Amino acid sequence: MGWTAGITSLFAAFNVADGTVIGELHRRHRAAEFKKFLIMIDMAVPAELEVHLICNTCGTHKAPAIKAWPARHRRFTPTGSSWVDQVERWSGFLADQLIRRGAHKSVQRLGADIRDWISQSNEDPKPFVWEKSAEEVLESLARHCRRISGAGH
Template identity: 35%
Template sequence: MQRHRHQEFIRFLNQIERDVTKGKAIHVILDNYCTHKPSKERAWLVRHPRSTFHFIPTSSSWLNAVEGYFAKLTRRRLKHGVFHSVIDLQAAINRFIAEHNTTEAKPFVWRANPDDIIAARNRGFQALASPR
């Protein structure tokens, strides 16, 4: 969407709600961007109990990878480009994605052991709960 306000976010959530088969759980992974946190979004969640929001940490390596991809897009295709319309801009972005997927993209392989992650989380909770 052209704008990134809470109204557009709610519209996006409603589209997901319509498109996902009834009875299936919906898990939405979000960054900590303020658009995702206002009371309208919390009220939407109450009305749509099959949806759950998961907020990733600000310093998340996954988020860093996404930001790196957008930085590459900006450097290689957008920074010095001249776009006479939104359609021209979208076409340039789509060409970049197609080229990147053909020449550079690699599937992500999860290598972390889930038990190690859960143990680290539990140690963090213990550290937070202990008096200092």
């Protein structure tokens, strides 16, 4: 995930199994900084684990050097799935609990607050837990489709 606030860019990796986050702040949001973050993830995540990359639509992830990176690091798999919802929820918590509520008088203070927030979050991490089964979600979708089927959409 890449996220920018003013001139601070946060690259974050969310562990969906345990809720921990690896985060790195940069002044710029370019492919060079994102590649450094990928290297950081590669060093931090145990070698036997796969890493599924879910990137937003930012151009940083579309640079040739970044597109080629997973090919040289086979355990990194570009993917898309409902995991992106979990990443977005974490990002929303960060925005709601820190960014929108805070008064950050400098980029340095904002960066320090984000690092502290991530550190505190990692002290007692909580993975997001789906509260509905696949069957419940599909039934809800079917009810919605039945409701709107004749609505002229």
